[in-house]
Each structure stands twice: as structure tokens, then as C-alpha cells.
Amino acid sequence: MSKLAIFGGKPVRSKNQKLATWPISDKKDGELVKKITLSNRWSFDGEYEWKFAEAFTKYQGANYGLCCANGTVGIQLALEALGIGAYDEVIVPGMTWQATAAACLDVNAVPVLTDIEPDSWNLDLDAVEANITPKTKAVIVVHLYGSTTDLDRLQKICKKHKLFLIEDCAHQHGTFWKGKGVGSIGDVSSWSFQESKVLSCGEGGFNMCKTKDIFYKIYSLRNCGRPYPASPAVFGLKKPVGMETTLQSGNFRLTEWQAAILLGGLERLDKQVKFRDANAIYLNSLLAKIPGIKPMIRRPQITQQSYFNFAFRIDPEELKVTNSQFCSALNAELSLGDAFEPPYEPLNACGLYKPLTKKRHQLNDKYWKAIDPKQYNLPICTEAHTRSGVVVHHVMLMNPRSVMDQVAEAVKKVVDNIAEVRKIKAGGGRKYRPLAV
Ligand SMILES: Cc1ncc(COP(=O)(O)O)c(C=O)c1O
Secondary structure (H helix, E strand, C coil): CCHHHHHHCCCCCCCCCCCCCCCCCCHHHHHHHHHCCCCCCCCCHHHHHHHHHHHHHHHHHHEEEEEEEHHHHHHHHHHHHHCCCCCCEEEECCCCCCCHHHHHHHCEEEEEEEEEEECCCCCCCCHHHCCCCCCEEEEEEEECCCCCCCHHHHHHHHHHHCEEEEEEECCCCCCCCCCCCCCCCEEEEEEEEECCCCCCCCCEEEEECCCCCHHHHHHHHHECCCCCCCCCCCCCCCCCCCCCCCCCCCCCCHHHHHHHHHHHHHHHHHHHHHHHHHHHHHHHHHCCCCCEEECCCCCEEEEEECCCCEEEECHHHHHCCCCHHHHHHHHHHHCCCCCEEECCCCCHCCCCCCHCCCHHHHHCCCHHHCCCCHCCHHHHHHHHHHHHHHHHHHHHHHHHHHHHHHHHHHHHHHCHHHHHHHCCCCCCCCCCCCCCC
């Protein structure tokens, strides 16, 4: 047995070995940015914004789509467009980036934190059904990291209970379920183009809409309440009938420069998704052979899987270590700082999800009580975050196959030396990152 790198042994990967980096751009992107800079069209409703909106919507197979400022307001716009507001209950997963639940608070709805499946970390649909009440108006499904829940069953549940289905697709640009793009399945979907995402322009967001009425509504909500002008005519849409009046709203728009970067990214997206997917399948096949290591599930309906993060689980009973101890040893073997880390904090104990710190949420005592995250018990989310979950950013999957071999070799070395890993001081799990979410 060779000595672990964390205790001074030779690491599996030397820090001088180059790895892929993210985000990526090319010369064409730079030229388009320059062209826009020298033009007099910088803001919203420009040529490149709509060119991107139509192309991305078509790629995911949705009916209508439009850009917005970021993935947080994308969820807020989706909720508002569906008429969801004060005191309405919205089912959200207990383990997600805080924005999914925070957006519900921003429309004065009640996010109902719901536990996840242990092997996909996506919504547990039995828990969803158990949390439905007469006040429930919608389910927000988050296609988290690199897995999905059973989207056929989820659609049936929503239909049966007359609930809207909102897809938070921030993690999975390029995922297809039975050949149909995620984001085209629910009533509305929301996307993030934040720097860390697989399609990015630094900051940015998007909504896909099942009907043209939802599209018109979101157009208006993202643009200070102005009605859709039918110019430029996109998706073959004419002037809206019955939706020409103005609404109360704010500015949630995106610029032409961001659209330019997105157009470049979209051209590269499918090839990159396929490359990562093939590497993930390969890496999972290696990890599955290591005792105490459990890959995440991939449902057979998935025809292409996109990965915001690659995830796997350790068996803390068998290995008798926590995920944070495991990650410390693994990062040292791969000379990677803190690249491998536990998944998101559960929202009932999350440093960045604190609904009761905001005066705006103090509608009345009943609402205040209803949004208190401490009332929820989320055992699977907690287990994933504090004991068994390990995630790494998708850029890891953009490396050659030989790097997947190194990752598996490093995992195996850590498992082979697990008695030593137990001596590592257990950390407190994943803490929020100031930049890359
Ligand atoms: C699942 C999920 N939803 C929503 C968001 C919010 O997106 P944005 O950062 O663009 O506001 C993120 C961002 O990381 C996310 O991971």
C-alpha cells in the first residue's frame, strides 16, 4: 500500500499536469463581442438575443423561450407567470442551490422542502405526493448535478393534482429524456448561464414556455411590464391578443454581449455534453468496481445526460469515514485543492437560505411560521451532505480518458488506505462558495 498524499506520499496526479479549464470561449466569440461593442445595439430585444433564444429553445425541443437576467429571477418569473403568489405552496427539493426556494419567497409563496432519492438526489416522488395539500400550486423539479427523477411519474402526479410543473434546469443544458429535452417537459423551465454552468455567459438566465400565453407573460414581466411588441417576430408569434396591457414588474433583461457569448457556447454545447457523458459513463464503470463506492443512478429513459457536477457516494458504514474526510484525501491524491466536495447543504440547515432574516417576508405570523426551514426533516438530503455525497465540477469530465483513470486510481488508493483516512480531521461539509455556485 502506498502512502496517502495527504500524509506526505506521492500523489496519483502531479500538480504540474495540465487539466481542462472552464469557462471556454473562442476567437469567433471575441469578434462578435467586438462587433456589438462598435454597434449601437447593446441592450435587450437585439438581433443576437433572439437568435440565441430561438436556437436554444429549438435545441431543447421546447415551444417558446426567452432570455432573462439570471437563473434565480428565471424561477421567480416562471412562478409569477403561472399566477403563483402569496401563501401558495410550492414543492421544492430540500437539496438544491438556495435560489430554487428563495425565488418562491420572492413571490410570497411557501416553499415546501421535500426530501430526495438516495441514489439520484433528485425529488423523491413519494415525498412529493405526501407533501401535496389543497394549497399546493406547483412542483419545482431540479434536475440536479447529473441525474433526474422519474419525469413520467412526476408529470402524472402534477396532472392528477392539477399542479403546475416548473423545471429548474440550471444544471442540465443538453439533457434529453426519451429524446425530449429537459426544459420542454413542464409548463415553464428556468435556466442559469452563470459562469460555472455548462452553457454560460458569466451571468444570465432563460425561460422556456409550453404556451404562447406564458411566453407573452414572461416577456412582459422581464421587461418592466411592457407587452410583447411582436417585433422582432420570434417563434412566428404575432401581437398578443388580450395581453396587450402593461403589468407591474421590473427589469430582468439580458444584453447583446451576453447573447453573443451564449451563441458561441451553444455551438459547442452538444459536443461537450456528449464528451462529458461518455467520460461519466466510463468513470462510473470504474468506480462501481471499488468497494464502498456507489455511483449515482442513470434512469434508462435518459438518452443524453448533461452534468453540472459529477457525483458519487461513499458508503460511510462500510468505509467508516465521512465524505469530507474522503474528499480531503482524494483532493490531495489529485493535487486539486478542494475540487471534490460534499453536495449542497440541505435547505433546512443552509448558510445561504435564511428566510427569517428578511423583513419583506414578514407578511404575518402564519406566513413567518410557514417559511421557517427548521420545521423540515430531510434525512436523505442531510445524509448526502454530511456523510456520503461527493461531487466535482463538470470541468473534470472535460479531460481526456486518462484523467478518468487517474480519478478512479485515486479513489481506489483512498479506499485501500481507509484506516489512514479515519485520522483526517472531519470537516464541516460543503460551505457556500462566494463565486462559483
Ligand atoms: C439548481 C439551481 N437553480 C437556480 C440557480 C440560480 O441561477 P443563477 O446563479 O443564474 O441566479 C442555480 C445556480 O447555481 C442552481 O444551481
